[in-house]
Amino acid sequence: MKVLFVGPSLSGQPYDRSGLEVRPPARQGDLHAAVRDGADAIGLVDGVFGFVPSVWHKEILHALEQGIPVLGAASIGALRAGECAAFGMQAIGPIAQSYVSGARSADADVCLAHAPAELDFMPLSEPLVDVEATVAAMDITAAEAIALRLAAQSIYFADRTVEAIVAEAGLPLAFADRYRAARVRAKTADALLLVERLKALPPGRGPAPDWTFIASDPWRGYLAELADWAA
Numbered sequence: 001m002k003v004l005f006v007g008p009s010l011s012g013q014p015y016d017r018s019g020l021e022v023r024p025p026a027r028q029g030d031l032h033a034a035v036r037d038g039a040d041a042i043g044l045v046d047g048v049f050g051f052v053p054s055v056w057h058k059e060i061l062h063a064l065e066q067g068i069p070v071l072g073a074a075s076i077g078a079l080r081a082g083e084c085a086a087f088g089m090q091a092i093g094p095i096a097q098s099y100v101s102g103a104r105s106a107d108a109d110v111c112l113a114h115a116p117a118e119l120d121f122m123p124l125s126e127p128l129v130d131v132e133a134t135v136a137a138m139d140i141t142a143a144e145a146i147a148l149r150l151a152a153q154s155i156y157f158a159d160r161t162v163e164a165i166v167a168e169a170g171l172p173l174a175f176a177d178r179y180r181a182a183r184v185r186a187k188t189a190d191a192l193l194l195v196e197r198l199k200a201l202p203p204g205r206g207p208a209p210d211w212t213f214i215a216s217d218p219w220r221g222y223l224a225e226l227a228d229w230a231a
Contacts, residue, residue: 002198003034007046007121008114009074009191019199024117026076028053029222031063040205041069043198045191046121047076057084058219064088065213067205072096073194074187075110075127088209092197093190095129110187111157125160128152133184140178144171148179 004017007025021039023030025046034042042063047055060080063070064087072081073092081091082099091100098104109129115122131152135145151168152160166175215223 001037001039002041002043002201003037003039004043004195004198005030005045005047005077006043006191007117008112008123009045009187010195011114011121011123013188013192015192015195016199020195025121026055028056029059029226031055031070032059035059035063035066035068039063039068040203041071041198041201043071043073043194044077044080045072045074045194049076055080056222058216058222060084060089061087061213062219064209065211067208069201069206071194071198074190077194078110078190079107087211090197092194095186095190108157112160113158125158126152126162126165127157127187128160129186130184131160131165133186134179134182137184138178138182140175144169144175147171148175 002020004020004022005024005026006022023034025048026044027048031042031044044055055076057080060070061084064084069090070084071090071092072078072084073096078091078093078096078099081089081096082104085091085100091097095104095110110127112127113124115124132149135148138145147169148165148171152165155164155168162176162179163173166173166179169175
């Protein structure tokens, strides 16, 4: 079973889901649940944070220790891939690779606000990685490009709409239409690449890594809570 955690990064995008069990954006415990459900490969794209605990590095390491390939891209998957690549998590696409290399380090570069599952997790704000890619594709002056990038960087991720960026940059409102005409969805491109890589993996779990998973006190406490809940 190949499990894919995705939401806004592929909202409204047609893609082949055959052979995949698609689950909503992951929160703490969801990857561990996928392991317990029998996953032999996991693709992590989107996750939730803030109002609930986010995907735990420890559960990623637990999956890897079981010989389960874990691929990360685009959003929290890119963040966790940057943090867990040394242990075998696969960083898929330019965004994830930028976190692995250290070219990026800020969580806010990939964050966005989005609608609930009932509305297919529709994005409601612009992630900075998409802004940067879009501005680079626009036919504008260097000064206008700098103004748009700086404006986007200065706006809280949930408030980073196209209109807010243009207004903060001090540019005419018509730039919003120019932005949308040139829009590059960098996160979507990387998420689609992860889907391809995940589907291409051979069935079954792989060999165990050459490192040892340490069951820390927080991990043992987490397992004890699961056991209490199940009882």
